[in-house]
Every structure is written in C-alpha cells, then in structure tokens.
Amino acid sequence: MSVERGLPPAPGEDQYLSLALANSSLALPGGYSIDLLGSPGASNEWLSERDLAPVESDMQEMCASQLRSLREQVRALFSARVAGLPALPAALSAINDALTRVPTAPLLHWDEKTGPYRAVPHPTSQVVDHALATLAADAADLVVGPDSERLTACGSSPCNRFFLRRGRRHWCSTRCGDRARAARAYTRRTQHKTD
Incomplete structure (x- = not known):
C-alpha cells in the first residue's frame, strides 16, 4: 500500500525526529494500518532517510524490534503529555535506557591535516544504539521544551498521529480535516432525518 508516501509529514516532524518516529x-x-518500521529493511530505510544510520547498515530483526519498542514508549510518553497525565514508568524507563546506551561526550581526536577535533564515537556496531539515543533525546527535549504545549494528537478518527498545533488546528493533515468535517456533516444530516 503506497498511502504512506502520499501522506504529508505531520506538522512538527521536520523539527522533531521523535514525532516522525511516533x-x-x-x-x-477502513481498519487498515501501515507500519513504516515493519521489517528490518523498512526500519533501515526509515533511519537512513533521517540520517540516523548508513544506508548499508543491514539491520537485523532484533534491532528493528528495539526501534519499534522505543516507538511505542515514545507514543505512550506523548499520549500522557497530551492528556496532561504523568508518564507511565515503562515509557520513562525506556527513554532513559536509550539515552544512557551511548556516550554523549564528544571524544578528542587528531587529524594529521587539520589537527585536533571532537566527535562522538559512532562505530557501526552501535548504529542502532546511537539512533535510539538520538530519538529518545529528541522526545525528551520535546516534552520538556517550549513546544510541549503545542504537542497534540490528531482529532480525526482513526488517525493516530501526533503533531505540533498551530493556532486552532485539530488535525495533522488536510486529509484528516476533510474526513472529520465530512463525518460531522454526515452525522448532522442523519440526525435531522431521524428527528
């Protein structure tokens, strides 16, 4: 199904990778769903499109499963934030675990031509850990930052996307807004017929 490619990114996904993950x-x-991380190849493609992993990473199912698991915990964190409820301990634990998997301090290196520089180590054996840590940090920054007040869930059923609200917007896309307005109009028409 190619619907996901035609769906525009939700507002805020360009600022927060964690929104794109969620x-x-x-x-x-119609009861359909699409999982952009449904296979190791799809997960690898999703990460590489966002510069979180090299194209040739050859991701395995275990790593793709870790990414999907983090996605569910990020969704739980965002849902709690949107509802104004405390985050579930499992979501906090998963975010913190991902944050602590990799060193965050840039190490000092020396280049023969340019001299000293600092860079965070990124060995290929830790590509997924670095991606998970980056996504977890992004989610944490979103829920504690100034944009957290704008974080909301799409108001069009069955859409399950999150986005950053601008103004009074209640939908993640024009498509969802049109569907919600059509559903309201249908409800009004059918109520008038039964009255």
Missing part, C-alpha cells in the same frame, strides 16, 4: 505506525480508515 507517527511511523499509521492507522487508516
């Missing part, structure tokens, strides 16, 4: 599992009308 929205990588899509609920569609």
Whole structure:
C-alpha cells in the first residue's frame, strides 16, 4: 500500500525526529494500518532517510524490534503529555535506557591535516544504539521544551498521529480535516432525518 508516501509529514516532524518516529505506525480508515518500521529493511530505510544510520547498515530483526519498542514508549510518553497525565514508568524507563546506551561526550581526536577535533564515537556496531539515543533525546527535549504545549494528537478518527498545533488546528493533515468535517456533516444530516 503506497498511502504512506502520499501522506504529508505531520506538522512538527521536520523539527522533531521523535514525532516522525511516533507517527511511523499509521492507522487508516477502513481498519487498515501501515507500519513504516515493519521489517528490518523498512526500519533501515526509515533511519537512513533521517540520517540516523548508513544506508548499508543491514539491520537485523532484533534491532528493528528495539526501534519499534522505543516507538511505542515514545507514543505512550506523548499520549500522557497530551492528556496532561504523568508518564507511565515503562515509557520513562525506556527513554532513559536509550539515552544512557551511548556516550554523549564528544571524544578528542587528531587529524594529521587539520589537527585536533571532537566527535562522538559512532562505530557501526552501535548504529542502532546511537539512533535510539538520538530519538529518545529528541522526545525528551520535546516534552520538556517550549513546544510541549503545542504537542497534540490528531482529532480525526482513526488517525493516530501526533503533531505540533498551530493556532486552532485539530488535525495533522488536510486529509484528516476533510474526513472529520465530512463525518460531522454526515452525522448532522442523519440526525435531522431521524428527528
């Protein structure tokens, strides 16, 4: 199904990779769903499109499963924030675990031509750990930062995407807004017929 490629990114996904992660599992009308991380190849593609992993990473199922698991915990964290409820301990634990998997301090290196520089180590054996840590840090920054007040869930059923609200917008896309307005109009028409 190619619907996911035609769906525009939700507002805020360009600023926060964690929003894109949370929205990588899509609920569609008619009971359909799409998982952009549904296989190791799809997960590798998703990460490489966001410069979180090299194209040739050859991700295995265990790593893809870790990414999907983090996605569910990020979704739980965002849901709690949107509802104004405390985050589930499992979500906090998963975010913190991902944050502490890799060193965050840039190490000192020396280049023969340019001299000293600092860089965070990124060995290929830790590609997924670095991606998970980056996504977890992004989610943590979103829920504690100034944009957290704008974080909301799409108001069009069955859509399950999160986005950053601008103004009074209640939907993640024009498509969802049109579907919600059509559903309201249908409800009004059918109520008038039964009255």
